[in-house]
């Protein structure tokens with residue numbers, strides 16, 4: 001039996017979409033599409049309100065770096081980029097309006113009641129009104145403050161509830177309105193370990209041994225801050241003064257260029273870190289699990305600096321925590337277009353952690369690392385540098401002849417897979433030409449070759465948010481189809497739910513229905529099927545709402561690139577890695 005766990009919610013997505021490169025929409029489109037297809041109900045646990053404490057982030061990152069990116073002042077800083085925040089607000093507005101029109105009962109604001117205890121164990125009752133879509137960042141922050149206060153993530157166990165399809169929002173509210181809201185205020189509780197001995201220092205002069213003595217004063221001050229924190233103290237008005245940061249310091253932490261300091265960065269980092277770490281609260285060494293967090297996979301981030309849109313390295317934190325859970329041998333596999341440098345570097349000298357990255361390696365292409373030569377400097381490092389034009393079939397050859405045999409040699413107990421999608425057709429990089437169905441098939445090929453291994457599937461790059469929402473939804477569906485403990489009957493139910501929904505719609509509105517709409521979007525017959533109507537349908541546009549818009553050869557969005565990768569190269573790799 002395989003246990004399925006996912007971290008996905010409107011709460012998580014609204015916060016993750018504050019990351020500038022998400023175009024204010026990547027995570028929300030993905031969550032909403034997964035929810036639209038009713039896939040969340042096939043998971044044993046759904047993490048709804050992720051949060052990672054500063055102490056947990058300290059297991060990899062340095063205190064000096066965290067003190068900058070977690071500076072609470074940033075959570076109240078005025079958003080400077082009006083255009084960017086307009087996009088963020090616009091997406092919420094679209095969702096709210098769609099719900100008001102289509103599901104008026106669900107569109108109202110909720111009176112949210114939560115009980116929690118203060119630091120002297122006195123029960124405090126607090127009431128706040130929350131809108132479904134967090135129609136302003138202030139509302140979102142207010143809600144986040146609840147989570148930060150009682151930071152044990154709320155989790156929905158869908159398997160023990162009825163099979164009735166519930167929206168993630170309903171589940172979230174249920175969690176918060178009953179006594180399942182846990183009252184932990186001590187963020188240090190579950191942090192018995194410091195830096196994993198498995199992680200190597202990035203630089204020789206790096207303060208890799210961030211010791212507890214060093215943290216203790218910070219931990220105390222963080223506790224004091226928590227004590228002072230009043231849930232209702234946050235005012236909807238943001239502080240207008242700009243927080244001053246030393247430019248030299250910002251450069252030192254690379255918080256410039258691709259990785260700017262942005263408003264609500266601390267909220268983003270706590271939630272992003274938690275979205276991966278809280279999955280592991282449910283993992284058990286003796287049982288097979290598949291954990292999913294499409295917002296994770298921030299593979300470039302280093303101990304003490306941000307890099308390539310990555311501020312917190314949830315992958316390294318995840319691998320460390322898996323080690324604490326008893327997994328000794330772990331393989332990290334990275335499908336992102338870019339080299340997984342942050343993860344590779346962290347486990348460069350680990351004998352237990354194998355890191356494998358397939359990536360574009362051409363002069364000047366970020367991060368300019370990931371050569372074959374580099375694999376000689378450390379243990380268990382596998383780089384598969386490739387050229388422009390990589391396609392599905394070439395990746396399959398690479399997997400069958402090089403990658404899977406190398407993983408078999410390592411004999412891992414757990415796989416951590418970074419499923420970035422910036423190599424897909426339709427991505428703005430236009431470097432590789434993998435299809436959603438092809439990349440999914442290749443990822444599933446890996447999973448099926450290691451049936452005993454637990455798996456953590458994380459997201460990554462991908463800069464066409466509509467393509468990414470389709471890719472991660474399709475991959476989620478494939479995982480559910482293949483591994484759901486509910487078995488194939490529930491898959492039939494998923495399919496029939498889809499048909500039922502559409503036949504009801506068809507009865508109500510026969511004029512707009514296209515016959516293609518009545519097919520399951522995921523049938524093996526990959527015809528040109530439309531994404532079902534939901535709150536963000538408009539974002540897919542008249543042409544783009546076709547699920548396979550970018551990969552059907554007849555589609556105007558399908559563009560074939562020349563594949564510069566030659567078959568002989570694979571033979572060379574086989575020889576290089578002594579296979």
Ligand SMILES: [Zn+2]
Pocket residue numbers: 336337338420422460461462
């Ligand atoms: Zn990338």
